[in-house]
Amino acid sequence: MAGSTHTVTNQPPPLVGHDVYGGDRALVEAVERHLDPALLDEARAELSALGRAAGSAQLHEWAEQADQNPPRLRTHDRYGHRVDEVDFHPAWHRLLGKGVGAGLTAAWGRPGGHVRRAAAFLVWTQVDAGTCCPLSMTHAAVPALRTDPALAAEWEPRLTSTLYERELRPARLKAGALFGMGMTEKQGGSDVRVNATVARPLAEDGTYELTGHKWFCSAPMSDGFLVLARAADAAGAAREDALTCFLVPRVLEDGTRNPFRIQRLKDKLGNRSNASAEVEFDGTWARRVGEEGRGVRTIIDMVAATRLDCALGSAGLMRQAVTQAVHHCVHREAFGGKLVDKPLMRNVLADLALESEAATTLALRLAAACDDGGEQERALLRIAVPAAKYWVTKRCAPVVVEAAECLGGNGYVEESGLPRLVRESPLNSVWEGAGNVQALDLLRALRREPQALNAFLEEVGRARGADHRLDAAIKDLLTDLADLSGVEARARRLAERFALVLQGSLLVRFAPPQVADAFCAARLGGDGGAAFGTLPATLDLAAVVQRARPLA
Template identity: 50%
Template sequence: MQDTPPPVAPQWHDALNQPALRGDLDLWASDPALQTHAVAAGADVGHLASYGARIGTAEMRRLGEEANRHAPELVLFDTGGRRLDEVRFHPAYHQLMQVGIGAGYAAIAYEGGQGGHASHAAMVYLTSQVEAGVCCPMTMTYAAVPALKADKALFAKWVPKLAARAYDGMPRTLARKAGATLGMAMTEKQGGSDLRHTSTTATPEGDLYRLEGHKWFCSAPMSDGFLTLAQAPGGLTCFLVPRWLEGGRNAIHLQRLKDKMGNRANASAEIEYHGAYAHRLGDEGAGVSTIIEMVHHTRLDTALAPAGLMRAALEQARHWVGQRSVADAMLIDQPLMRQVLADLCLDWEGSLALGLHVARAFDGTTPRDRAFARLAVGLAKFINNKLCPGVISEAMECLGGMGYVEDTGMPRLYREAPLNSIWEGSGNVICLDILRTLRREPLAGESLSAELGAATGHGRAFDAALKAHMQQFPKLPDEAQARWYCESLATLLTASVLIRNAPNEISGAYVAARLSGARGRVAGAMGRVDCAAVLARLGNG
């Protein structure tokens, strides 16, 4: 009997002209731009090198995909009808939290080491490239520490747990935990960003208060406590609300989880306080000025996260076009593709440079440092987030139809792109805050002028653009022109940072493409720049 030959697979199923799988990525070693600007910001580069190598592995990226695929689930009651008010996450979420918290994401700024806030900011950038959803609870934990300085006793009790490199996702009291996280619940249905209309009430009861009210957004509802606002007898006041009391659960009742466009690995909820016990943080009536310290620090993270998202999208696009050919030529070698990618890279590196430069001011100790940080964090948050969706959209297009497919990770980045512009103050709120800071704090304006002046004399194009800005806005504009003013100022500040810290090819290309000469409104519609030098900043990961 003749042997039957084995079946032959059709040749059309060979994976021809398809990029290889990326495997492990060293997000520090493959990113020369990050290395440049982290050094300039005074960050702990040894720590970042270690973290970048770990967070970029194929295993970490797989965990990010799993945490998004299996969304958090709300569990209100146990089988006996007793309230649980818990959110349950896929194990991948907890693994990513363990890696981030364990590496000092929330702690490194307060450990007394080199460039703590700059190192933290770079960790935000790195983590956002893998899974942005876990950044929210870690960011708020980091940002809560300065707000807790308003009460020495609460600071002494909570900060050692918040600044510990230990993650414990179990629902139990603070005393039984090696590490803790802290969330935030401020927004109400009727008020939005206008916190003056907060309707939640706080009634004194001994040394504590009882809260009653509804919060439209509670970020990270499985945190061990929350900073929140409520109307006390003396006015709008900030409170720390523990999720667990010694006798059991506090009366914080989850109503539903928000069905969000992106950021799906992270839970956001509507909650109600039904007589929940709370500790007053700061004086009665000083709620906004107390919690603004937390907001100030979360805004730093919302300025760095878009740079990380842009980097992830551009790295994926570079990988694709570097291994795929069209018309017998590699995509990366085609002039129009190079022009588009180079243009996008200028936005990404500018955002990274500006964000880390602002983080350096957070590490500063002088009144000028603090004034500059208050002002510049708004400029960085505004401009970086306005650029992010467009960069990721164009990067998706570099992959053609595959850019629209979940397998590539591009859709997840695209869904995430608008978030940080909305969180902690949307664009209009940030622009008005910038104008308010300039009006109220002369030192903020002086520090910004010094920053811009430090880049003058290095090239006519920047000097001319700065002069044109001053002529256009000889004084602070009215509200209707606030976006134009802030965009112009943020772009000039970005150019100033690049001129001082980046290679001449990068700063020169940025100034030429963003501050001088006519150009179109879409990526790639700019004059000629040194594309090879700009694209080299994406590294070879």
């Protein structure tokens, strides 16, 4: 029986059918700031097309389907043959194909490639963060493979292809391929120095047989993997000084499956559309990448690329959460007016918007440094990447949780999409080295690479004199660095200050005055509280919120 007890009113319209890229002013301005003007027309067309797709109802439906139907492990086929395959919902393959087709693995060697890809990655995270994992690792594998020109010539065209081929078959028969990685083991986690997987050399130069395990292997459905193992001595025992990087193909040249035993898939808090596995190697064929004993050095550029992607991914999650919160409050009325016009809610939204814009601006600046590739920019990245990875990913979870609260009880309901963002929000702070690892890496750069600090100071110095709170924060940071006794216990504080000073300097130079003023007041000047929504009421918060509002 049809009936009605009430009329549905005062509900915001669905946030679909909009351009996720074009409606993000901070992102658009960052792309236009860092790209060569000759590339802008093409980049705008590409990013707007992706932005419109990302804002469509169809892609968000696929994302929900992929999240609600997580991957399943199939160890054997119907006849009892060991296959170790991961089955995904069709929506996952549609999304991953869209991401590959959008060039999210194709930055290398392309003019402005890192900035263009970074913007696209930030947009794509707002659709489905799960597919970002294989896209990120495939992108990041390229610099590691380039340590071996022959390997790079063989694999790089496949990894940077815009064609997605899901079938497992020899890589030589595929136009496009994906990469995963396996670094950590049960006994060590982030301390890869205690890895125990052994690589015994075979007759063919540069080839080995692996025996061991990986506690976390990301994207186990990939065509190849970069792993760390210890090269063996003549007696077959792992050498302490021989931690080495290896390429493990999923399928061998003759079409047989390389021994790659998937023990189980991780049951994760979030990122549920993506598979993470525990795997074992038992007579697994591998090709050495780089020199024996130089495994960490070989993968260091890969690690830097994935850490930057962590910051980009968190920036994307923050942007999507803030977009949802502002959209809701623009349309929702309470206590006699629009929520967005209520002083306290406006304060909360503005505070969230500041965090989102600062993250976006910083991440795109670092992508531009990757495109530049000069000595000065590489030195800046050595400090700025761990600082950004530490701070931006740490801020993601509280931003997303606060944004969900802006929707009230509706934000706690799965239909809103916010719970999926909440579950996803802690991931990037854990993946590719948790907070302590990033802070200690920053200290390592300070101690060993003085040119990195010089590059950082030169970068933030470009904003000197523009805001007294920024000037004071730079001075305080230098004071902290003057005494490095007991510095390890202060490493997190230092990483936070490096990130905030860099964000503040970029916003002072490039953001509207209202945004820069509010950021410097709250994040550098001590005029904001621990919770969001504690900005000084004297600031132009309405302008900050209006800037964060998604455009149609």
